[in-house]
Amino acid sequence: MSSAAVTTRLPREVRVGYGLGSVATGAFGTVPGLMLLPYLTDSLGIAAVAAGFIVFAPKAWDVLLNPVAGRISDRTVDPRGPRRPWLLRAGLALAAAFALIFAGPDVDSRALEALWVLALFLAAATAYAFFQVPYVAMPAELTDSYDERTRLMTWRVAILAFTIMLAGATAPLIRDGIGGRDGYRVMGVVMAVIIAVGVVGAYLGTRHGRVGTVGPGAGTLRDQLRVVAGARDFRLLLTTFVVQALATGCMLAGVDYLAGEVLDSTAAATVLFVCFVGPALVLTPAWAWLGARVGKKRGYLAASLVLATGALLAAVARSAPEGMVFAAVALVGVGYAGCQVFPMAMLPDAAAVDARRTGSNRVGVYTGVWTAGETLGLALGPGVYALILAAGGYVSSTDGEAAQPDSALTAIVLGFSVLPAVLVLASLFWLARYSLDADDVDARDPETPDHLEVP
Numbered sequence: 001m002s003s004a005a006v007t008t009r010l011p012r013e014v015r016v017g018y019g020l021g022s023v024a025t026g027a028f029g030t031v032p033g034l035m036l037l038p039y040l041t042d043s044l045g046i047a048a049v050a051a052g053f054i055v056f057a058p059k060a061w062d063v064l065l066n067p068v069a070g071r072i073s074d075r076t077v078d079p080r081g082p083r084r085p086w087l088l089r090a091g092l093a094l095a096a097a098f099a100l101i102f103a104g105p106d107v108d109s110r111a112l113e114a115l116w117v118l119a120l121f122l123a124a125a126t127a128y129a130f131f132q133v134p135y136v137a138m139p140a141e142l143t144d145s146y147d148e149r150t151r152l153m154t155w156r157v158a159i160l161a162f163t164i165m166l167a168g169a170t171a172p173l174i175r176d177g178i179g180g181r182d183g184y185r186v187m188g189v190v191m192a193v194i195i196a197v198g199v200v201g202a203y204l205g206t207r208h209g210r211v212g213t214v215g216p217g218a219g220t221l222r223d224q225l226r227v228v229a230g231a232r233d234f235r236l237l238l239t240t241f242v243v244q245a246l247a248t249g250c251m252l253a254g255v256d257y258l259a260g261e262v263l264d265s266t267a268a269a270t271v272l273f274v275c276f277v278g279p280a281l282v283l284t285p286a287w288a289w290l291g292a293r294v295g296k297k298r299g300y301l302a303a304s305l306v307l308a309t310g311a312l313l314a315a316v317a318r319s320a321p322e323g324m325v326f327a328a329v330a331l332v333g334v335g336y337a338g339c340q341v342f343p344m345a346m347l348p349d350a351a352a353v354d355a356r357r358t359g360s361n362r363v364g365v366y367t368g369v370w371t372a373g374e375t376l377g378l379a380l381g382p383g384v385y386a387l388i389l390a391a392g393g394y395v396s397s398t399d400g401e402a403a404q405p406d407s408a409l410t411a412i413v414l415g416f417s418v419l420p421a422v423l424v425l426a427s428l429f430w431l432a433r434y435s436l437d438a439d440d441v442d443a444r445d446p447e448t449p450d451h452l453e454v455p
Helices: 002-009 014-041 047-072 084-101 110-142 146-178 182-207 221-229 233-262 268-294 296-314 323-359 363-391 407-416 418-432 438-442
Strands: none
Touching: 002 407, 014 084, 014 110, 014 146, 014 182, 014 233, 014 363, 047 110, 047 363, 047 438, 084 182, 084 296, 110 146, 110 323, 110 363, 146 182, 146 233, 146 268, 146 323, 182 268, 233 268, 233 296, 233 363, 233 407, 233 418, 268 296, 268 323, 296 323, 296 418, 323 363, 363 407, 407 418
């Protein structure tokens, strides 16, 4: 491939089309983390610990499945490339399974109702693995340019931020507007339609993008995972991202509880989400601009510090005016935008460096491990938050009207604020040791075979 091909900007259609995949990932990544735990504890009457297990178990399954999905997509032979066919197949299956999660019939058995949710959430998580892994693998094959990947991620994160705001703000409104379990059922169908729109948009929008040829490394999946685990910079970046995903998962799980129990307003859940995601819609390009000037690593460090500061400020939720709480969450949103742009742009850098060094295209395995880690972090978030609720003595019910003890209110706030802040700050230990920069990524060895061809 010529150097001109390496640095040419992607067509706008491909950038936007790729970004539309974040409609699916944003909706599925947000709504279960926001709505599923309250659905189980305050609608089905499931105890907090058991509800936490139901939310966690299917995502834990994804941790095992994602590397396998990456390996399979690496070996997929199709005129459309190894990734795009999976966007459509798995994406539509994800939409269908998601609608069914909240569509369980009314039966006089909490165990059967809980089993329905667990089974359908497991099916949705399986479909998500085969959508998300190929989707995240695509940037390393769409372009070789260090800076172009950042621009590509800017589109993705901007659309992701919009989707999180749309899904996170409207899901509680739909539920509360209709009320009861029917509210959850309708909400599930609406979110499934949104997921399907993103899936089809990503599939069609990337049809003119560069196609990666199949050239996976030799050896078993275990052999390739061992090689990926030995990539120091990838390992450091992944650890940082997983710890931060855990922090984000805690905050998502706590929104509905903070709004209803601490701020005493179910409508506040929508306001909190707008405050969280609204700044990202405006500031995502600003983070990309900063990264182009100071480097992705420094930009990521700055964004992480902003996020942690906002989370700490939210610790005053029980005593401060609502406006101050909303402002703190908006500051979290400012940092969150950068904490999505930079790692997503740094991941294909690490995979591309490995492919150039070894002559083997393991990008699917890399992204499989990456999404497994992200899934683990986001799954652990609600699970850890549920344990904090249980430790605080949270009272479950079938109508959401149970009076909560003071210890439960404290647990709701701490799990939403202090714990995520500590996790984000702790993640910087690994990020500080990351060393790849533009010179490492853009350097090319003419003797290294190139498995990424322009059709």
